[in-house]
Amino acid sequence: MFSPELAVNALIAGLLLGGFYAAVTIGISISFGILDIVNIAHPAFIILGSYIAYILNAQLGIDPIIAAIIALPAFYVLGAAIYQVYHVAFEMRGREALSGLAFFFGLLFITEVLLILVFGVDYRYVQASYVDQSINIGFINLPKRMLIPCLISILMFIALQLFLSRTFIGRAIMAVAQDQLALRLMAASPTRIKRIAFAISIATASLAGAFLIIIQPVEPSVGREYIGRVFAICVLGGLGSLPGTIIAAMLLGIAESFTSTFYGPSWAPAVSFGILLLTLAFRPAGLLGR
Amino acid sequence: MRSGIFFLVAVVVAAIVFGCALAINNDYVFFAGYTVLQFIVLATAWNILGGYTGYVNFGSAAFFALGAYSSVFMHKFYPMPIPVLIVIAAVISGLVGLGMGYLTLRLRGAFFAIATLALAVVLQTLIVNWNYVGGSRGAYVVRPATVAFLGNYVHYLFLLMLGLAVIALTVARTIEHSSLGYGFATIRDDELAAEASGVPTLRLKLIATTISGALMGMAGAPFPYYIGYLQPSSAFGLEYAVNSIAMPIIGGTATWLGPLIGAIVLGSLQQYITVTISSSVNVLIVGLLLVIFVVIAPNGIVGLVQSILRRRRYERKPA
Numbered sequence: 001m002f003s004p005e006l007a008v009n010a011l012i013a014g015l016l017l018g019g020f021y022a023a024v025t026i027g028i029s030i031s032f033g034i035l036d037i038v039n040i041a042h043p044a045f046i047i048l049g050s051y052i053a054y055i056l057n058a059q060l061g062i063d064p065i066i067a068a069i070i071a072l073p074a075f076y077v078l079g080a081a082i083y084q085v086y087h088v089a090f091e092m093r094g095r096e097a098l099s100g101l102a103f104f105f106g107l108l109f110i111t112e113v114l115l116i117l118v119f120g121v122d123y124r125y126v127q128a129s130y131v132d133q134s135i136n137i138g139f140i141n142l143p144k145r146m147l148i149p150c151l152i153s154i155l156m157f158i159a160l161q162l163f164l165s166r167t168f169i170g171r172a173i174m175a176v177a178q179d180q181l182a183l184r185l186m187a188a189s190p191t192r193i194k195r196i197a198f199a200i201s202i203a204t205a206s207l208a209g210a211f212l213i214i215i216q217p218v219e220p221s222v223g224r225e226y227i228g229r230v231f232a233i234c235v236l237g238g239l240g241s242l243p244g245t246i247i248a249a250m251l252l253g254i255a256e257s258f259t260s261t262f263y264g265p266s267w268a269p270a271v272s273f274g275i276l277l278l279t280l281a282f283r284p285a286g287l288l289g290r
Numbered sequence: 291m292r293s294g295i296f297f298l299v300a301v302v303v304a305a306i307v308f309g310c311a312l313a314i315n316n317d318y319v320f321f322a323g324y325t326v327l328q329f330i331v332l333a334t335a336w337n338i339l340g341g342y343t344g345y346v347n348f349g350s351a352a353f354f355a356l357g358a359y360s361s362v363f364m365h366k367f368y369p370m371p372i373p374v375l376i377v378i379a380a381v382i383s384g385l386v387g388l389g390m391g392y393l394t395l396r397l398r399g400a401f402f403a404i405a406t407l408a409l410a411v412v413l414q415t416l417i418v419n420w421n422y423v424g425g426s427r428g429a430y431v432v433r434p435a436t437v438a439f440l441g442n443y444v445h446y447l448f449l450l451m452l453g454l455a456v457i458a459l460t461v462a463r464t465i466e467h468s469s470l471g472y473g474f475a476t477i478r479d480d481e482l483a484a485e486a487s488g489v490p491t492l493r494l495k496l497i498a499t500t501i502s503g504a505l506m507g508m509a510g511a512p513f514p515y516y517i518g519y520l521q522p523s524s525a526f527g528l529e530y531a532v533n534s535i536a537m538p539i540i541g542g543t544a545t546w547l548g549p550l551i552g553a554i555v556l557g558s559l560q561q562y563i564t565v566t567i568s569s570s571v572n573v574l575i576v577g578l579l580l581v582i583f584v585v586i587a588p589n590g591i592v593g594l595v596q597s598i599l600r601r602r603r604y605e606r607k608p609a
Contacts, residue, residue, distance in 0.1 A: 038400045040348070040407065089585040099584045101346045101403055102539050106584065109532050109577035116570050228408035235401070266419055266426075273412035280401060281393050 005139045010261040011254060012140060018253025019150025020215060022157060022246045023208040024226055025233040030160075030201035032231075033240035034177045035194055037086065041104040043223035043230065044111035045202055049075065049209020050124075050218040051115060057126040064126045065152065068210035072203050079202025082107070083195045108223075115220035123217035131214060149211035154246070156207060160200075161242050173197040177240060225269060232276035238286030247287060251275075293464040300456045308452060312445070320448045324516060326557035327451040328509050332530060333537035333549035334458040335505030338465060339498045340535070341543030344478035345395070349406030350534035352413045353503045355525035356383045357510025362423045362520055365431050372450060372512050379511035380504040387503020388496055395495045414526045428521030431514040447516050451509075458505050462546040465501075474498060506534075528573060533557075536580040542590025551591055 024046060031039040049068060056067035090100040130144040164170040172193045175183045180190040212218060233252055237244030252272055260268045279286065311319050332350055340346050357379035364375055390409060394402040418426045437446045465471045473494045476484035485491050514520045533556065541552025556576060563572045587594050 032400070038403065040404070085585065093588070098340065098344050098346055098543070099539075099588050101400070102535055103581055103584045105348065105532070105535060106577045106581035109528070109573055110581065113570050113574040113577060117574070225411065227404075228411045231404040231408065235404075267415065270412045270415040273408040276405065276408055277393055280405065284396075284401075 006261060007258075009139070009141060010257045012142065013146070013261075014254030014257030015250055016142070016146035016150045016253070017257055018246075018250030019153045020146070020208075020211050021229060021233055021253050022249035023149065023153035023204065023211055025230045025237075025245055025249055026157065026160065026242070027201040027204040027208065028230045028234050029237070029240065029242060029245045030173075030204075031198055033234055033245075034173060035197055035201075036177065037083075037194075037198060038101055039104050039198075039201070040101070040227060041107040041111065042201075042205060043226040044108045045075070045078075045205040046209045046212060046226065047115060047218060047220060047223040048111055049206040050213040051119060051209070052206070053210040053213050054124045054126055054218070057128070061127075063128055064210040064214055065148070065207070068206045071206045075206040076199045076203040079199035080195050082202065083198040086198075087191060087195070112220050112223065119220065121219050121221075123219050124213070125217040126213050128214065145214050149214055152207070153211065156204065157242060157246055160204075164242070169193065169196060174240075228269065228276065229272040232272040232279070235284075236275055236279045236286055238288040241286070241288040244286055244288030293460065293467070296463055297456070297460045300459055304452045304456050308449060311448065317442075317444055320442075320444045322558075322561045324444075324448050324451050325561065326554060327448070327455045328513075329533055329537060329557045330455045330550055330553040331451070331458045331509040332506055332534040333541070333553040334455075334462050334546065335502045335509065336534040337538040337543055337546070337549045338462055338505070339502040341538050341548070342465065342471060342474035342478065343495055343498050345495065345498070346403040346535070347406045347499075347502065348403055348531060348535070349390075349409040350506055351526045351528070351530040352406070352410040353383045353387065353506035354510035354513070354530045354534075355410075355413060355417070355522070356386060357507030358513040358520060358525045359417055359423055359510075360507070361511045361514050362429050362431060365514065366422065366429075372447075372515060376450070376454070376508050376511040379507040383507025383510075384500045384504030387499040387501075390503075391496045391499035395492060395499070410526055410531065414522050417522045417525075424520070426522060428519055428524075429514070430519050433515045433518060443515075447512055450512055454505075454508055457508075459546055459550060461501065461505070462549075466546060470494070470497065529560075529569075529576075532573060532576055532580070533560075536576045538590075540579055540583045540590055542592030544589065545592060548590050548592045555591070 027042050028039065031037045031042065049071065052071045053064040053067045056062045056070065057064050086100065086103065090103065130148060134141055134143040135147070164174055172183060172188045173196070176190050176193050176197070183190050183193065229252065233245060233248045236251065237248035252275060255275065256268045256271050259271050311323055332354065336347060336350055360379045360382050361375045364370055364378060390405060391402070394405045417423060423429055433443055435443060437443050440446045440449065465474070473489050476489050477491050477494060481491055513525070517524065537552035537556050538549040540556060541550065542548030556579070560572050560576070563575060583590060
């Protein structure tokens with residue numbers, strides 16, 4: 001049963017899966033980790049991204065990743081609009097804890113059911129030249145449908161990390177989590193900064209959605225499987241830390257890949273929860289937490 | 291009103307409801323009524339934690355399914371009458387609630403919400419992989435056609451759920467008017483200040499999660515007998531998670547009356563929509579109502595009525 005070749009392949013599959021999980025989680029890392037907005041509807045927006053990539057791919061024959069880049073501005077605007085409602089309805093009234101959570105929970109179901117009503121519950125997939133190709137190096141097998149999302153996801157991380165650490169708005173986003181008053185004294189409006197950050201977090205869902213539909217066929221309720229995963233990664237990595245997020249995503253990817261290789265895929269969903277509970281119990285600050 | 295008197299009043303009301311249902315003499319009334327009553331229990335249970343202490347539980351379906359599957363397990367292992375199964379379910383889901391709370395409630399509130407969300411996924415994974423209780427294929431629970439004294443078995447299930455609703459509402463109201471309830475309210479309003487004033491917040495939160503989890507499990511225990519064939523996707527169904535949050539919030543989370551009103555209004559509306567339109571439109575409407583109420587009327591139907599009454603009283607006063 002156990003062979004070194006199988007284990008090496010499971011490890012590499014896990015790393016590739018982890019790269020994809022990192023793209024799925026980065027939006028939550030920004031909204032929950034930095035802004036303290038518990039956007040549990042994020043996976044539903046990712047599925048929305050998958051369906052937009054699917055429509056553009058099926059109707060116009062556009063590559064799903066390019067389709068996602070075309071849809072980025074629309075997701076950015078959607079994110080800004082959602083933040084505006086959230087800000088007026090909850091942050092200004094100071095009731096974001098209970099009502100804010102319920103608000104996003106409602107959005108999760110509305111998005112999911114609308115997709116079900118429009119597209120039905122059939123699995124959808126995209127066509128692209130690289131979807132069923134793979135690169136073989138010795139006994140190592142690198143499927144391109146995993147490799148490409150993983151590489152682009154890492155690029156996205158590097159770009160966002162540079163944006164957050166080098167630009168004024170990026171640094172203001174990091175500051176908004178720490179001291180809003182100080183930010184105001186620097187003549188930056190915390191509301192505007194938070195709106196930009198939240199819009200970026202939703203925009204990443206467009207790309208993550210395209211990756212998802214490249215990797216596996218998608219139906220509207222697939223998103224729910226990712227809720228546990230994204231929060232597990234986010235908490236394990238340490239809230240608000242992008243390098244922590246990517247490390248945690250890789251770890252979860254490897255853990256799930258080994259579980260499904262050696263115990264069977266039906267056990268994989270339990271891995272993320274186990275990791276989440278262990279982290280909360282023993283190191284709630286996460287790997288690279290502040 | 292003392293809790294004992296409230297309990298008696300609730301029993302009388304329940305008896306009248308049962309009498310009316312018998313007078314209509316239509317099995318569909320019992321089937322639909324059972325579902326609405328089940329939601330009253332779930333919504334009240336959710337509100338004990340979510341409404342009174344302000345901690346959001348997204349895993350209602352997990353606790354409900356835990357109750358349902360503990361019944362399936364006992365049904366195969368050693369069949370017992372349903373009231374005993376309800377007690378077993380209460381103990382199991384209460385303990386799970388306690389464990390969840392212990393792991394997550396020492397941290398910020400959002401962690402508890404997320405952990406409960408993930409709990410549903412994991413429990414479902416465990417059940418799907420556990421062949422003894424049917425695995426992913428599901429399990430048949432053949433219910434007897436009749437029962438002693440009442441005759442019709444569906445009437446019996448309806449009566450049981452009616453009893454559970456009375457118990458849940460009495461528990462909720464008793465908590466509200468006891469020092470426990472005031473403790474919960476301090477946690478909801480300002481946990482830090484409560485902690486600083488010597489309120490044992492962790493212990494109170496653990497009590498809340500345990501009671502809430504136990505009541506949800508009780509609501510699930512008779513479910514296999516109601517549905518006859520239990521599979522993971524129906525026990526962990528979406529509608530339990532979303533309804534047990536939407537009903538208290540739409541009704542109003544401050545008092546025991548809110549979840550009751552929310553469950554009756556939304557539950558009946560859903561029975562109507564499921565029969566006339568479809569069940570996915572059903573979830574859509576609940577989601578939309580939840581978002582609309584949370585944004586526009588955060589205090590729910592009870593809060594709306596209260597503010598209208600207050601305004602009227604104010605206008606009636608001569609200036």
